[in-house]
Amino acid sequence: MSKIHVTTTINDDEVEFLCDPRESLLDVLRDRLSLTGAKEGCGTGDCGACTVTVDGRLVCACLMLGAEAEGKSIGTVEGIATDEELHPLQQKFIEYAALQCGICTPGILVAAKNLLERNPDPTETEVRYWLAGNLCRCTGYDKIIRAVMDTAAEMREAS
């Protein structure tokens, strides 16, 4: 089957790739572009491990076709830190031990960062429900929520 040529932006870099028309964005990221930060936990849009942003909206990369990335701007966990510095959320996740096996962490960070961009002062309930689509089997979520709340507080102070 002929491949589709796609031009898109990933973490602010312009990227071109060829993909099978039926290939998911997640497979493109992982298998063609070696961006393995986004994980496949279910492949059906239920676990959030593959969370990325598309033009600023949260999307399960397993549910979107690679071809649909044409002309879009994609954000993945690899783009959260700058060369020099971790994002405050990343620092807090380390500080709070808000991860164990770490495989849910990329998706949760992408989702949490997106929340804080929309709402710098979320309530605990808002955080809990915003992240309700990101499953974590290890932590029991408590440290995750506290890390996000504390990051939000600190970023508000800093700004």
Place this chain on the structure above:
Amino acid sequence: MSVTKPLPHDSAPLHVTGAARYVDDTPLPAGALHLAFGLSTIAHGEITGLDLDPVRAMPGVVAVLTAADLPFANDVSPSAHDEPLLADGTVHYVGQPVFLVVATSHLAARKAVRAAVVTYRELDALLTIDAALAADSRFEEGPRIYEKGDAAAAIAAGSHIIEDTFELGGQEHFYLEGQAALALPQEGGDMMVCSSTQHPTEIQHKVAEALGVPMHGVRVETRRMGGGFGGKESQGNALAVACAVAARLTGRACAMRYDRDDDMIITGKRHDFRITYKAGFNADGRITGVDFVHYTRCGWAQDLSLPVADRAMLHADNAYLLPAARIESHRLRTNTQSATAYRGFGGPQGMVGIERIMDHAAHVLGIDPVEIRQRNFYRPPQDSSSKKHLAKQEVTTDLQPNTTPYGMEVEDFELHDMTQTLLASSEYAARRVAVAEWNAANPILKKGLGFSPVKFGISFTLTHLNQAGALVHVYQDGSIHLNHGGTEMGQGLNQKVAQVAAARFGVQLEAVRITATDTAKVPNTSATAASSGSDLNGMAVKAACDTIRDRMAAYLAERHQVAPGSVVFQDGAVQVGAANYSFAEAAQAVYEGRVSLSATGFYKTPKIKWDRIKGQGRPFFYFAYGCALTEVVIDTLTGEYRILRADILHDAGASLNPALDIGQVEGGYVQGAGWLTSEELVWDDAGRLRTYAPSTYKIPACSDRPDVFNVALWDGQNREETIYRSKAVGEPPFMLGISAWLALSDAVSACGSAYPSLNAPATAEEVWHGVRRINDGI
């Protein structure tokens, strides 16, 4: 000192940047192939036709293998050699691997699988406990029975007798990273396997058998898992063996991962149980005797079912001194997935049995559920401050030996003080009153409180597994590299072990590096299981470090004419008499002195001795303790509920790392509560698992976490000589989740006068039924 510090996971900086590599993230060499299994679609039958030509014709397919194509052993069982990699003529459950497709991509392999034409002659399938019992389909010759005293007579002597039967569901592990393996053919016929496994040595063993080579021809590496929970103790064997066989056949790298639905359909889960009980109580709430019958569905192959069912029996007492007990355990063979290890390894099921009895008895006798538990607790050690709580126990118990139903003396019972502390910090008495008032005032929403203690035995019950090895190198620049036999699945084992090494050498943690678990570095390891990871491997690493440290001290002491015992390793320096070396200088000097800076370490757990047939001995080195209080609210019209608050006090001994340990407690509680509340596995009449994805199988989400979640570690020390007097913490907190189930029972019981008799999981549906059962008049 680096031990006892609340340090984050050593891989955390990699996790948060997406740079932490799991098996499926490994860059593959050119030409790598991908594998998928073709699965049985019926629960039991003979394969009468297997037309795989259409599969071979599918795009990207390189090879298709059946049992007949396997060159050597067709077996991936961890125990009884009863689990073929590919079905050998008969299929035993829906989801059993029948053939193997090797293709150029993961998707191509999965698609090709669907083209197969398989015909079967169907046989009767045993799907339920009742069907297996009727057919006497079981592992072992008959039920195992452990006994203490004359249970029947002791029960009859009680003033109140309670009895009931309930169902206790299984549980899908739902490690977020599915099973995965990668085999890379090496020169000379050797095979390198990267596997997401808790048991690299077993992978090595099974791959060697499948390739017909000695174990030295196979090297297995495990860097990290994206969650294990017992589900990667034996369930990764099939993928690793398939990859190795295909890699041998094609000469190319072969990778395999299960998609979530395949993973849930193929792999084993927590054993589900039916528990029948009968217990006698005195009017004061003291238990006189108890009789349990455990029926468990083990699935089609033996796997680890015998030790799992044993451990359920060994936890049938939980925290209570049972004057007489009889525990009968039926290990039933059914045409379902082969149930396997899962955090707690049968312990949770055993514990739920006795907690159910305590709950039931409290209801019948009208005694506070916490009070009745305290009255039946084991006695604290003689030197314990807990003595003061003994006033609650009658003199007669003091005369009975403080022994479990399997004859082990309980010498370290911490729960008297822990319970008192938790009741105070959680304001139990006041909340009990508040809940009663709420329930009197609110007809629709009812609240409930549930308390449960945990006493969990630490050690593998198969005694020979209680050993561990380590390999430590000190380089001439003072940096330290080490390996041990444990695997990293998120629990932070490497960090804890590195903390031990740093403490032994008196250096900063940054000086220590731990790399992937590797069978070529540390051989003959046990699975990272039974919560034993840091107990065993920490001790083995300590032994290796001490060997090197002693050699360094001896050399430097001689050089400076001081006693070796006076050499001090501290704060990155080595003090030898008046001379002060940095650790790096010391390492350089010792190296130049031609002294080996590399050593292995070994540890075996002392004191344990166990006869699983008689059910007598000391299977455990020590016990880990915990207690939890959970508050819930239910909607009596819909059965929906929420966990409002959980208070937990957990005993990790002198914690090696409180941040990691509290993480284990929180995660364990939520996972345990999930097991008994929302996580329901449903098979249909044809034996097909209908809940095979997160869309239908509900693990706790962020929004389900308790609104208030107070978790603390008990300030204590292990009474046994473990690594820095810490205690194992992987499994024990899981069982704290039982309190959530008891809280639901409490809330339901506010709707009527009868005992709710909830089954587990207490889904919204089950709660709704519970309310209907006891709500006289509806």
